[in-house]
Amino acid sequence: MPYATNGTITANILIHEHIYRMEIECADIAKEAKPGQFIQIRTSDHLMPLLNRPISIARIKDNRIEIIYAVVGEGTKNLCEMKTGATVSMVGPLGHGFETNLSREKVLLVGGGMGVAPLHALAEVLYAQGCEIDTILGFNRQEDIFSDKEFEHWSNNVYVTTMDGSCGIHGHACTPLDRHLSIYDYRHIYACGPQPMLHALGKICNEHHIDCSLSVEEYMACGIGVCLGCVQPIRDKAGSISYQRVCVEGPVFSSREVVYDDELGH
Amino acid sequence: MTNLAIDLMGLTLKNPVLGASGTYGSGFEFLPYYDVSLMGGIIGKGTTLRAKVGNPPGRLFETSSGLLNCIGLQNGGVDYFLREILPEVRKIDTHFFANISGSTIEEYGILAEKLDVDGVSGLEVNISCPNVKAGGLAFGTIPEDALAVTKEVKRKTSKKVMVKLSPNVTSIVEIAQAVEEGGADGISLINTLLGMAIDVEKQEPVLSNIFGGLSGPAVKPIGLRMVYEVYEAVSIPIVGLGGIVSVQDALEYILAGATAIQLGTANLINPLAGSVMIQGLEHYLVEHQIDDIRTLIGKAHHKEEV
Numbered sequence: 001m002p003y004a005t006n007g008t009i010t011a012n013i014l015i016h017e018h019i020y021r022m023e024i025e026c027a028d029i030a031k032e033a034k035p036g037q038f039i040q041i042r043t044s045d046h047l048m049p050l051l052n053r054p055i056s057i058a059r060i061k062d063n064r065i066e067i068i069y070a071v072v073g074e075g076t077k078n079l080c081e082m083k084t085g086a087t088v089s090m091v092g093p094l095g096h097g098f099e100t101n102l103s104r105e106k107v108l109l110v111g112g113g114m115g116v117a118p119l120h121a122l123a124e125v126l127y128a129q130g131c132e133i134d135t136i137l138g139f140n141r142q143e144d145i146f147s148d149k150e151f152e153h154w155s156n157n158v159y160v161t162t163m164d165g166s167c168g169i170h171g172h173a174c175t176p177l178d179r180h181l182s183i184y185d186y187r188h189i190y191a192c193g194p195q196p197m198l199h200a201l202g203k204i205c206n207e208h209h210i211d212c213s214l215s216v217e218e219y220m221a222c223g224i225g226v227c228l229g230c231v232q233p234i235r236d237k238a239g240s241i242s243y244q245r246v247c248v249e250g251p252v253f254s255s256r257e258v259v260y261d262d263e264l265g266h
Numbered sequence: 267m268t269n270l271a272i273d274l275m276g277l278t279l280k281n282p283v284l285g286a287s288g289t290y291g292s293g294f295e296f297l298p299y300y301d302v303s304l305m306g307g308i309i310g311k312g313t314t315l316r317a318k319v320g321n322p323p324g325r326l327f328e329t330s331s332g333l334l335n336c337i338g339l340q341n342g343g344v345d346y347f348l349r350e351i352l353p354e355v356r357k358i359d360t361h362f363f364a365n366i367s368g369s370t371i372e373e374y375g376i377l378a379e380k381l382d383v384d385g386v387s388g389l390e391v392n393i394s395c396p397n398v399k400a401g402g403l404a405f406g407t408i409p410e411d412a413l414a415v416t417k418e419v420k421r422k423t424s425k426k427v428m429v430k431l432s433p434n435v436t437s438i439v440e441i442a443q444a445v446e447e448g449g450a451d452g453i454s455l456i457n458t459l460l461g462m463a464i465d466v467e468k469q470e471p472v473l474s475n476i477f478g479g480l481s482g483p484a485v486k487p488i489g490l491r492m493v494y495e496v497y498e499a500v501s502i503p504i505v506g507l508g509g510i511v512s513v514q515d516a517l518e519y520i521l522a523g524a525t526a527i528q529l530g531t532a533n534l535i536n537p538l539a540g541s542v543m544i545q546g547l548e549h550y551l552v553e554h555q556i557d558d559i560r561t562l563i564g565k566a567h568h569k570e571e572v
């Protein structure tokens with residue numbers, strides 16, 4: 001069950017260029033949160049910015065949650081200026097997170113850019129359940145890389161890719177995939193990142209008949225399912241397509257439910 | 267004891283705070299956050315005769331203290347509402363108003379007839395939705411059409427009918443008088459103001475529908491002015507909305523002539539907005555030793571007469 005509640009900031013640290021890690025003490029949200037869910041966080045006491053900002057729950061520890069966010073505009077700028085000890089108002093946990101009912105299986109996590117954030121909590125849970133984890137983390141440039149060390153703890157192998165080739169494998173997060181899929185037999189692939197990456201990955205998984213969960217993003221207002229603003233086209237089991245809410249039915253969808261860009265208009 | 271209860275179109279509401287159409291779901295979505303039966307009333311999301319898929323993504327955009335939306339009335343249609351949603355709505359002990367939107371006058375009539383059922387206290391007739399190319403806007407901008415829709419809905423239902431006006435008109439008073447003449451039991455205003463935003467990087471409109479409806483604090487002075495104007499021109503009760511977030515905003519609307527108010531965008535920025543508003547109004551009355559909220563309705567006008 002979600003709560004509209006307050007939390008206390010226990011850490012708000014610059015981990016990398018424009019990327020911050022905020023830890024919030026909030027027992028209500030922490031005890032309910034599942035990997036892949038998100039919170040709607042209030043970034044101001046005033047009416048600007050008006051809307052709460054959706055941010056993934058990156059980690060869940062006892063009565064605290066952790067978020068990892070990039071400063072991209074006014075809302076996230078306000079967040080990064082908040083001090084330890086301050087109160088922050090939130091709604092959460094929201095949405096349908098990742099299915100984590102696997103144990104002792106071989107899985108692959110694929111994160112692109114800020115999409116790496118929610119994979120922390122997922123890796124932690126799957127690792128605890130004895131899964132064998134490989135991780136691919138995709139970034140634009142070497143300077144953008146974060147959390148690669150942390151994932152080494154939960155993963156057998158961590159592969160880093162950069163778009164400009166400045167570090168690791170040259171290309172996007174799906175670049176190493178073709179080779180991987182011919183070598184390893186993954187039971188499930190989990191991914192979060194920019195839409196082009198998710199769509200490329202989803203199509204590959206569908207072709208190879210591998211179960212794949214994609215955590216998508218859409219502009220949000222309420223985050224609780226009432227405004228119908230955050231929809232994406234989703235295919236149901238019978239094959240019919242309708243607009244579903246990323247904040248309620250998502251943000252995690254199966255690669256078979258996602259409707260790919262090149263299918264639209266048909 | 268302070269009294270927050272009001273009479274609206276012959277219905278007794280626990281308080282003057284209602285959830286606005288399209289921002290309050292069907293009410294039960296807020297049950298995780300507070301007891302929704304505390305609300306004066308709930309206005310359901312826009313319902314059409316047939317299911318509507320709505321506009322493609324790119325439905326929302328935040329502007330300075332405002333929100334643009336082009337949802338495009340996504341809903342399952344009236345039969346789906348009656349079958350799947352109404353039974354849930356009936357479990358909530360407060361007044362529920364169905365918000366209806368048609369693309370022809372006949373459609374409004376059929377919707378009114380189908381919704382003349384237990385569990386629906388009244389209808390809010392949306393003659394103003396700016397998002398839907400074929401319907402909405404036209405009715406709310408032409409007095410004769412507004413009158414015709416009102417008459418048709420009244421003819422087909424035994425329920426109370428409030429007509430929701432569009433602010434995208436030259437004279438709001440003319441439309442208000444037309445719906446009163448058509449037999450409306452009440453008027454709600456305002457719906458969203460037509461607006462847009464442009465992405466300067468992509469050099470194209472942000473919203474998938476190009477235009478969208480503007481709501482939120484940015485529109486409050488306009489809604490307030492329109493309620494004030496309409497109050498002087500009609501004798502049926504007015505439900506005021508548009509940018510109400512704080513207790514102060516709600517009081518301004520009531521003083522301008524609103525019998526009740528609706529919270530729209532406020533629910534999207536805080537799911538507790540309804541309950542916070544009810545408590546805030548109560549607190550205000552106690553602090554100011556006002557026995558009855560009804561004594562405030564339209565009070566801003568009386569000063570002029572002295």
Ligand SMILES: Cc1cc2nc3c(=O)[nH]c(=O)nc-3n(C[C@H](O)[C@H](O)[C@H](O)COP(=O)(O)OP(=O)(O)OC[C@H]3O[C@@H](n4cnc5c(N)ncnc54)[C@H](O)[C@@H]3O)c2cc1C
Pocket residue numbers: 038049053054055056057067068069070071072073074075076077114117118216217218219220251
């Ligand atoms: C379910 C979900 C989970 C998310 N998790 C994270 C996370 O863990 N870490 C993180 O850094 N970011 C995350 N985001 C993206 C984050 O919500 C946006 O970066 C943030 O809202 C930008 O707010 P702002 O006020 O700083 O910038 P704004 O000035 O509002 O916008 C800056 C840019 O961000 C874009 N933007 C605004 N809102 C969104 C949105 N909801 N989704 C995508 N882009 C948006 C705008 O179009 C604009 O280009 C998530 C988004 C969703 C929907």
Ligand SMILES: Cc1cc2nc3c(=O)[nH]c(=O)nc-3n(C[C@H](O)[C@H](O)[C@H](O)COP(=O)(O)O)c2cc1C
Pocket residue numbers: 227228229286287288289311312313333335337339365392395430456457458480481482483485507508509510528529530531532
């Ligand atoms: C996301 C969204 C969806 C809406 N959908 C409807 C609708 O279906 N029918 C309707 O009459 N008004 C609809 N409205 C308009 C609101 O009910 C209200 O009139 C308007 O938002 C102004 O009030 P506010 O500033 O308090 O939000 C919608 C508004 C928003 C923001």
Ligand code: FES
Pocket residue numbers: 219220221222223224225226227228229230231245246247248
């Ligand atoms: S953001 Fe309002 S329905 Fe998803």
